Amino acid sequence: MQGILLVNTGSPRSKHRKDVAAFVTAMLSDPLLMTVPDWFRPILVKGLIVPFRQFASARKYSLIWDEEHHAAPLLYHMQQLAAKLEKRTEMPVRVAMRYGEPDIASALKSFEEAGSDIHEVIVVPLFPQYAESSYQTTVDEIGRIFMDKPYPFRLNFIKPYYSHPAYIEALCSSLSPFLQKRYDMLLFNYHSLPLSHVEKGWKKGKEFDYVYQLKETVMLVQKQLGLDMLHNRIVFSSAVGSKWLQPFLDETMKEIASEGVKDILIVSPGFACDNLETLYDIKIAAREIFLRNGGKSLTYVPCLNSEDYWIDGLIKIITQ
Numbered sequence: 001m002q003g004i005l006l007v008n009t010g011s012p013r014s015k016h017r018k019d020v021a022a023f024v025t026a027m028l029s030d031p032l033l034m035t036v037p038d039w040f041r042p043i044l045v046k047g048l049i050v051p052f053r054q055f056a057s058a059r060k061y062s063l064i065w066d067e068e069h070h071a072a073p074l075l076y077h078m079q080q081l082a083a084k085l086e087k088r089t090e091m092p093v094r095v096a097m098r099y100g101e102p103d104i105a106s107a108l109k110s111f112e113e114a115g116s117d118i119h120e121v122i123v124v125p126l127f128p129q130y131a132e133s134s135y136q137t138t139v140d141e142i143g144r145i146f147m148d149k150p151y152p153f154r155l156n157f158i159k160p161y162y163s164h165p166a167y168i169e170a171l172c173s174s175l176s177p178f179l180q181k182r183y184d185m186l187l188f189n190y191h192s193l194p195l196s197h198v199e200k201g202w203k204k205g206k207e208f209d210y211v212y213q214l215k216e217t218v219m220l221v222q223k224q225l226g227l228d229m230l231h232n233r234i235v236f237s238s239a240v241g242s243k244w245l246q247p248f249l250d251e252t253m254k255e256i257a258s259e260g261v262k263d264i265l266i267v268s269p270g271f272a273c274d275n276l277e278t279l280y281d282i283k284i285a286a287r288e289i290f291l292r293n294g295g296k297s298l299t300y301v302p303c304l305n306s307e308d309y310w311i312d313g314l315i316k317i318i319t320q
Contacts, residue, residue, distance in 0.1 A: 001117040003092045003153070004318065005107055006082055007138050008126045008273065010097030011072035015061040021054040027099045032137040035196065064279040077273035078126075080306035081314075088311055089318075092118065098138045105145050112151055122318055123157045126272035128167060129190075129213040130160040132197055158317060162213040166316035168220045171269055173309040175225065178301050184261045185231050187252070188218045189282060190270045192236035192245040211245070217269050237281045253286050257293035264290065267301040272310075274303045 012023040028034045028045045061072070069076045078095045086093040092114055096107035111118050123142060127134040139157055146155055161167045179186075193210055201208040214234070222229060237249040247255075256264070266286070268278050278300070287298040304310035 001091070001119065003094065003111045003114070003118045003121045004082075004085060004089070005094050005096055005111070005121050005123045005142075006078060006085070006126060007096045007098065007104070007123065007142070008074060008078055009134065009275070010100035011074045011275065012061060013101060015058060015065040015072075017054055017058040020058040020061055021050055023100050024053060024057055025050050030099070030133075030137055032140070033133040035194070060276060060280045063284060064276060072275075073279060074273050074275040077303070077305040081273070081311070084306050084308075084311050085314060088315060096142075098141060104142055108142075108145060108151060111153060118153050120154050120156055123155055124314070124318060125158065125160075127270075128160055128162045128217065128272070129210055129270055130162075130201065130208050131191075131193055131210050132201070133193065134191075135160055159207075160213065161317050162217045163220060164313075164317050164320075166313035166320075168217070168224060170304055170307075170310045170313035171217070171221050171267075172224050174304055174307065175221070175265075175267055175301055178265055178299060179225065179227075181299075183231075183263045183265050183299070185233065185256060185264045186227065187249075187264060187266045188214075188221075188232065188234045189249055189266050189268045189278075190214050190234065190236055190245075191277065192239035192248070194241070195243045195245065198245060214270065221269070237286075238277055249281065249286055250289055253289040253295070254293050257290050257295040260294075262294075262296035263299075264295065264297070265299050265301060268303060271303050273305050278303060 010023065010027070013019040025045060028049060029041065031038065031041065034041055034045065064073060066073050066076050082093040082095045092111065094107040094110050096102055096104045098104070111121055125135050125138045127138070130136070142155070198211055201210050202212070206212050218232070218234060221227070222232060233252065235247055235249045235252045236245045239245070239248055266282050268282065271278055283300045290298050
């Protein structure tokens with residue numbers, strides 16, 4: 001029997017400052033995410049970044065927290081995705097986060113406790129495009145934990161699926177209903193990366209080239225939906241500094257509003273599930289900037305989350 005492990009970045013245990021600070025500390029302590037000398041990283045993270053960011057981050061999480069389900073939106077969508085996938089495949093499906101809970105070790109232990117029938121766990125890092133700070137750090141951490149003890153099953157990792165027909169089909173299914181309404185511009189939003197990370201991946205080839213992969217995703221979606229490329233743009237959010245991938249989402253909001261663009265659509269193909277970066281950075285912060293500078297409406301296209309067409313697509317990605 002096979003099992004399926006769905007893995008994502010993670011979120012705080014609660015929206016309260018203490019839990020948010022612990023989550024941010026764990027995430028920024030990752031050397032693949034915070035690429036500074038090892039001796040300087042704890043000083044930078046615990047001494048400077050977290051003390052200043054914890055209050056603002058806690059406020060943002062409080063604005064997007066899923067009060068109905070008493071969970072971070074990312075965790076709720078991951079749990080729903082796992083439940084639907086398990087029902088469809090009749091295979092045990094678990095959820096794990098690179099940072100925070102449910103943690104990777106607990107998920108692997110859960111498969112171990114399920115019995116000796118499980119001989120292989122298919123690991124699905126839910127990152128369509130490759131980046132050291134998302135896909136690679138997740139794979140490395142799972143491998144480190146797996147090698148720490150003799151588990152009775154092997155691991156099979158799914159590679160980034162940026163151009164997989166099933167993923168493109170799911171993206172098109174999510175976007176199609178929103179294209180029926182008139183709009184002036186469609187923005188494809190991705191998480192920004194330091195230019196040093198981008199160059200390192202580019203030198204290693206297409207398999208590690210974040211920019212190539214995200215552009216390939218956009219090109220395939222445009223082609224399948226017959227979109228006019230002149231009315232589409234790629235933008236980047238969550239940058240921390242000027243030497244990151246541009247154009248930045250916030251600056252683009254000001255720019256296009258000043259150019260007379262009134263109605264825009266924004267989709268985030270790099271995220272499998274809605275999270276702080278989509279629900280706050282786009283639905284709240286970017287909308288506010290756009291409207292304040294003369295825009296009329298910003299429509300956000302939700303992530304694939306646990307939609308049935310994404311379940312169909314994910315099954316194809318896993319089985320193929």
